Amino acid sequence: MAKRNTKAKQLILDSLKNTRSAISQEVLQKELGETVDRATIYRVLNSFCEDGIIHKILSDDGKYYFAVCMNCSEKAHKHNHFHFRCLQCGKIECLPNEIEVKLPEGYRSVNFNGFISGYCSGCS
Ligand SMILES: [Zn+2]
Numbered sequence: 001m002a003k004r005n006t007k008a009k010q011l012i013l014d015s016l017k018n019t020r021s022a023i024s025q026e027v028l029q030k031e032l033g034e035t036v037d038r039a040t041i042y043r044v045l046n047s048f049c050e051d052g053i054i055h056k057i058l059s060d061d062g063k064y065y066f067a068v069c070m071n072c073s074e075k076a077h078k079h080n081h082f083h084f085r086c087l088q089c090g091k092i093e094c095l096p097n098e099i100e101v102k103l104p105e106g107y108r109s110v111n112f113n114g115f116i117s118g119y120c121s122g123c124s
């Protein structure tokens with residue numbers, strides 16, 4: 001079981017790294033075919049999120065997408081970037097710009113969830 005899990009983890013991580021954009025569990029499942037079952041994908045994605053390897057994006061189409069983290073650690077996710085969904089090609093990306101949001105005095109942010117839809121550079 002442990003061995004199978006390690007292999008599944010590697011396959012899933014490879015798929016996530018090979019896609020430049022964020023992908024949904026559905027698409028991931030299609031890519032992996034029969035090699036990894038649904039429950040395993042779900043479990044592995046969640047553990048990757050906890051470990052600061054990937055992060056979950058709630059899209060404005062109501063679905064969750066997953067993208068690889070750049071500088072996150074096991075202790076905390078550290079990103080303030082917008083996510084962008086292209087209305088033409090459907091791609092969901094992490095935008096590279098880090099956003100600084102000014103909060104009222106006494107407020108401290110822990111999580112940032114910014115989402116934009118429009119047309120990407122390839123489609124506009
Ligand atoms: Zn992260």
Ligand SMILES: [Zn+2]
Pocket residue numbers: 086087088089090091119120121122123
């Ligand atoms: Zn596009």
Ligand SMILES: [Zn+2]
Pocket residue numbers: 055057067081082083093094095
């Ligand atoms: Zn992102």
